[in-house]
Amino acid sequence: MHLFWILFSYEWRHFRAAKGLVLMCGLLLVSGLYGIYYGTTEIERQRQHLAALPELTRRNVAELKVKFPGPADAGDIGYYHTAFAVHHPDPWAALSLGLRDVNPSYVKLRLLGLQNQLYATDNTNPMKVLSGNFDLAFVLVYLFPMLIIALSFNLLSSEREEGILVLLLAQPVRPATVLAAKLAFRLTLVLALALLLSGVGMLWAGVPLDGRIGTWLALTVLYCLFWLAVALVVAALQRPSAVNAVALLGVWLLLVVLVPSLLNLGVAAARPVPQGIELTIRQREEIHAGWDRPKAQTMNRFFALYPQWRDTATIRERFVWRWYYAFQHLGDVAVAPQATAYAQGLQQRYNLVEQLNLLSPAINVQSSLNALAATDLPSHLAFQRSATRYHDSLRAFYYPFLFRKVEFTHADYAQEPTHTFTSHPELATTYRGLLKLLLSVAAVYALGALLLRVRSINPR
Amino acid sequence: MIHSIAQKEFVSILRDRRFGVLSVLVLALLLAATLVGRASYRTLQQERVLAQSTVNEQFRNQPARHPHRVAHYGSFAFRPKSGLSLLDSGVDTFTGSAVYLEAHQQNSVNFSQAQQSGSLIRFGEMTVAFVLQLLVPLLIIFLCFGAFTQERETGTLKLLLSQGLTMRQVAWGKVRGYSQAVALVVAPALALAATLLFTGEEFASGADLAARLTLFVLGYAVYFFLFVVGSVVVSATQASSRAALIMLLGFWIVSGIILPKATANLGASLYPTITKAQMDADVHEQAQHGINGHDPHDKRAEALKASLLKKYGVDSEEKLPVSLAGVQMAAGEEYSAKVYQQHFAALNATYERQNRLSDWAGLLNPYQAIRPLSMGLAGSDFTHYVHFQQAAEAYRYGLVQRLNGLQASMGPGDKERRLDAHTWHELPVFSYQTPALAWALPHLLLPMGALLLWAGLLSWLGFRLIANTTVA
Numbered sequence: 008m009h010l011f012w013i014l015f016s017y018e019w020r021h022f023r024a025a026k027g028l029v030l031m032c033g034l035l036l037v038s039g040l041y042g043i044y045y046g047t048t049e050i051e052r053q054r055q056h057l058a059a060l061p062e063l064t065r066r067n068v069a070e071l072k073v074k075f076p077g078p079a080d081a082g083d084i085g086y087y088h089t090a091f092a093v094h095h096p097d098p099w100a101a102l103s104l105g106l107r108d109v110n111p112s113y114v115k116l117r118l119l120g121l122q123n124q125l126y127a128t129d130n131t132n133p134m135k136v137l138s139g140n141f142d143l144a145f146v147l148v149y150l151f152p153m154l155i156i157a158l159s160f161n162l163l164s165s166e167r168e169e170g171i172l173v174l175l176l177a178q179p180v181r182p183a184t185v186l187a188a189k190l191a192f193r194l195t196l197v198l199a200l201a202l203l204l205s206g207v208g209m210l211w212a213g214v215p216l217d218g219r220i221g222t223w224l225a226l227t228v229l230y231c232l233f234w235l236a237v238a239l240v241v242a243a244l245q246r247p248s249a250v251n252a253v254a255l256l257g258v259w260l261l262l263v264v265l266v267p268s269l270l271n272l273g274v275a276a277a278r279p280v281p282q283g284i285e286l287t288i289r290q291r292e293e294i295h296a297g298w299d300r301p302k303a304q305t306m307n308r309f310f311a312l313y314p315q316w317r318d319t320a321t322i323r324e325r326f327v328w329r330w331y332y333a334f335q336h337l338g339d340v341a342v343a344p345q346a347t348a349y350a351q352g353l354q355q356r357y358n359l360v361e362q363l364n365l366l367s368p369a370i371n372v373q374s375s376l377n378a379l380a381a382t383d384l385p386s387h388l389a390f391q392r393s394a395t396r397y398h399d400s401l402r403a404f405y406y407p408f409l410f411r412k413v414e415f416t417h418a419d420y421a422q423e424p425t426h427t428f429t430s431h432p433e434l435a436t437t438y439r440g441l442l443k444l445l446l447s448v449a450a451v452y453a454l455g456a457l458l459l460r461v462r463s464i465n466p467r
Numbered sequence: 468m469i470h471s472i473a474q475k476e477f478v479s480i481l482r483d484r485r486f487g488v489l490s491v492l493v494l495a496l497l498l499a500a501t502l503v504g505r506a507s508y509r510t511l512q513q514e515r516v517l518a519q520s521t522v523n524e525q526f527r528n529q530p531a532r533h534p535h536r537v538a539h540y541g542s543f544a545f546r547p548k549s550g551l552s553l554l555d556s557g558v559d560t561f562t563g564s565a566v567y568l569e570a571h572q573q574n575s576v577n578f579s580q581a582q583q584s585g586s587l588i589r590f591g592e593m594t595v596a597f598v599l600q601l602l603v604p605l606l607i608i609f610l611c612f613g614a615f616t617q618e619r620e621t622g623t624l625k626l627l628l629s630q631g632l633t634m635r636q637v638a639w640g641k642v643r644g645y646s647q648a649v650a651l652v653v654a655p656a657l658a659l660a661a662t663l664l665f666t667g668e669e670f671a672s673g674a675d676l677a678a679r680l681t682l683f684v685l686g687y688a689v690y691f692f693l694f695v696v697g698s699v700v701v702s703a704t705q706a707s708s709r710a711a712l713i714m715l716l717g718f719w720i721v722s723g724i725i726l727p728k729a730t731a732n733l734g735a736s737l738y739p740t741i742t743k744a745q746m747d748a749d750v751h752e753q754a755q756h757g758i759n760g761h762d763p764h765d766k767r768a769e770a771l772k773a774s775l776l777k778k779y780g781v782d783s784e785e786k787l788p789v790s791l792a793g794v795q796m797a798a799g800e801e802y803s804a805k806v807y808q809q810h811f812a813a814l815n816a817t818y819e820r821q822n823r824l825s826d827w828a829g830l831l832n833p834y835q836a837i838r839p840l841s842m843g844l845a846g847s848d849f850t851h852y853v854h855f856q857q858a859a860e861a862y863r864y865g866l867v868q869r870l871n872g873l874q875a876s877m878g879p880g881d882k883e884r885r886l887d888a889h890t891w892h893e894l895p896v897f898s899y900q901t902p903a904l905a906w907a908l909p910h911l912l913l914p915m916g917a918l919l920l921w922a923g924l925l926s927w928l929g930f931r932l933i934a935n936t937t938v939a
Binding site: 027031038041045048049052056059060063066067070091105106109110111113115123126127128129130131132133134135136137138139140141145149150153157161165248249252253256260263264265267268269270271272274275280282283284285287288291292295298299353356357360369370373374377382383384 | 496564578712814825852
């Protein structure tokens with residue numbers, strides 16, 4: 008054991024002497040801190056945007072109060088009034104932004120048909136979303152493997168190439184101890200950096216003290232262990248340093264770049280999603296046909312769904328709001344199967360990726376972190392379902408005014424339902440990811456151990 | 468003699484088993500990306516063409532309606548894919564494909580592919596451009612990092628120079644040899660892509676496409692040349708193969724992975740984007756109260772009514788030969804469109820400011836020069852997207868104003884009446900033409916200049932550096 012610590016401390020001296028590697032660690036630390044800064048400011052900005060929305064609603068109401076100074080027809084109010092369904096980020100979102108920049112964090116809703124409002128996007132710079140987010144998860148998933156590769160590509164080869172390995176192994180020391188000390192040193196260094204950054208990130212983002220801290224740290228540690236295991240396997244093949252570097256970079260390229268992009272193609276082909284646009288076109292057809300259909304036909308279809316309003320007065324006017332909102336809603340009802348199929352199709356795509364992410368620990372860790380931070384597709388779909396329920400509650404609020412012909416007074420604005428939704432972490436996904444990662448790590452270490460057993464370390 | 472060195476490098480690369488494996492891999496990826504790109508191009512294009520013709524048919528076959536109803540019924544504009552986007556899909560995946568065109572407002576372009584997939588899409592897409600921009604340089608690095616260091620390590624460099632050659636000549640020979648090898652890998656895939664482009668019936672194979680493809684190939688040729696020369700220079704100036712390899716790989720990671728993301732994110736932090744909700748509220752505010760805040764909508768409408776009554780010399784709305792509502796609708800649309808235009812221009816200016824950091828980084832980082840050049844030539848960059856957005860808005864405005872004109876000509880009491888179904892047959896439908904290369908070129912001067920500058924500097928400074936290195 009004493010010997011182990013001597014070797015360990017020599018690795019430390021060696022590392023300190025290698026200016027390039029120290030510089031690289033420093034760069035990684037800076038990148039990590041920038042990632043945390045970027046993630047937290049981005050989420051803070053989203054929070055500010057969401058916090059500004061009630062003010063917009065307030066201005067809208069103030070304008071309506073001027074426009075309709077006395078008691079008004081609720082139909083007018085429903086038409087001109089805008090409300091917002093808001094998707095608040097989880098504090099963890101700052102560390103793993105996921106798709107929070109691609110998908111909007113709020114939806115503007117009026118009492119009109121839902122389906123042509125639900126998919127509106129926010130202003131986003133396409134070049135920026137193409138480049139992606141420089142958050143802590145990116146630094147962990149993309150850049151940490153690079154550091155591990157740089158530290159370990161010459162695990163044994165540099166000593167062999169410099170002729171030191173012969174001298175070293177001539178001492179009364181087992182090759183396994185040498186290798187263990189080298190790996191242990193690198194592991195300590197990498198984990199120190201990873202845990203330091205994670206800790207800083209958690210404090211900076213102000214995450215709640217719950218089990219997710221342990222899960223995040225476990226994912227981080229296991230992911231670092233995975234890449235060290237890959238380095239061990241490559242070292243066990245006992246090839247020259249340059250070959251090792253190429254091989255390790257090849258593995259990185261394969262797992263972090265090629266498998267994800269190929270998987271993306273495969274999943275898109277295997278799970279075709281019905282075009283979202285089709286349902287908005289269909290809904291428009293349905294709604295506008297409402298103007299031309301006999302009013303009694305529209306109302307009877309509506310009353311079949313909402314029998315509680317059946318006993319209301321027969322419509323004889325040329326235009327009346329309750330008829331207008333009835334065919335708006337019938338437009339949504341007509342495309343309800345397509346809307347469900349669309350959301351389910353997206354969810355199935357996501358599920359298939361989750362099943363296949365054993366192929367690449369990088370995808371696994373990225374999607375597990377996003378699930379933990381609740382920033383992936385399922386969170387957005389949950390938000391859309393919540394926004395749909397909110398739209399339902401808005402209709403439920405306005406329908407009595409419309410069908411019972413109750414006048415809408417200034418006091419009624421305050422009674423209107425409001426919406427708030429905070430994403431829930433998909434912990435089941437994260438735990439499955441953790442388990443799969445554990446399997447990957449075990450498999451690669453087993454391979455490394457097997458290789459070392461088959462071919463003992465050759466000092467020359 | 469340079470020729471023999473080039474020949475020697477070329478032949479020994481071909482005999483290298485590692486090169487064989489790597490180049491077959493890269494070639495396979497290139498071919499696969501080309502085929503996949505074409506397949507997805509076809510699917511998307513067919514979907515969009517079909518959807519566009521469906522909505523056009525629906526628009527023309529409307530029953531008798533009041534024109535303002537038709538303006539609210541509106542239409543959709545679908546963005547067709549540009550021919551070369553099968554090689555480089557650029558920002559297309561992240562921009563929406565369809566925009567709903569209706570009276571009174573300008574809607575966002577919705578339903579991007581990125582919104583229809585999980586976060587897997589953020590790992591990047593397998594396109595020809597991706598292979599050419601990131602993987603081929605990596606192949607070049609692997610080929611060239613030992614160009615000089617290996618000769619030094621085996622002592623053959625001295626022998627070579629004792630033949631009366633200068634370092635500069637040896638370096639040029641090597642650059643030529645390696646370039647030939649790279650061309651051997653890339654050319655078949657590009658030839659396939661060109662064949663697919665020019666034989667596929669769905670591609671409008673014109674002079675414009677040929678010119679774009681030529682520039683595309685030339686741009687990448689310069690880009691690869693940069694990496695070959697750069698790798699040879701690094702190899703000549705570093706003490707060991709290992710040091711050269713580490714340095715080159717470090718450059719690849721910083722330039723291809725870290726810098727593009729960092730500059731894009733920094734740009735977005737420096738120049739915040741206004742939210743759509745805020746922008747819509749501001750537009751509404753200005754349309755209601757006037758752009759300067761002292762010209763309210765009601766007053767404008769009143770003034771318009773008074774001037775119309777005066778113009779036709781009548782004393783009431785009912786006696787006007789035109790529908791007052793129609794004329795007011797047209798004036799309102801003109802005003803609100805102007806307000807919208809100002810806000811959209813400001814938004815696009817914000818995006819451009821955000822992207823500027825990235826654009827100028829092209830001077831420091833060849834990857835950030837080839838990327839905008841490649842997308843720009845493929846017609847899948849931000850500028851082409853804005854062109855589509857503006858074309859859709861121009862069509863929307865024209866259509867709505869024509870409908871408002873129809874309404875005005877119906878005379879007073881138009882709300883009780885409808886226009887005949889055949890009226891809608893005579894209205895134009897949306898059709899979009901990707902702009903010509905000449906339109907796109909001015910936006911691409913910076914990346915082109917940056918690439919050429921790099922090529923010039925590397926050939927001049929780099930070779931001077933090589934000439935001054937020690938032999939041993």
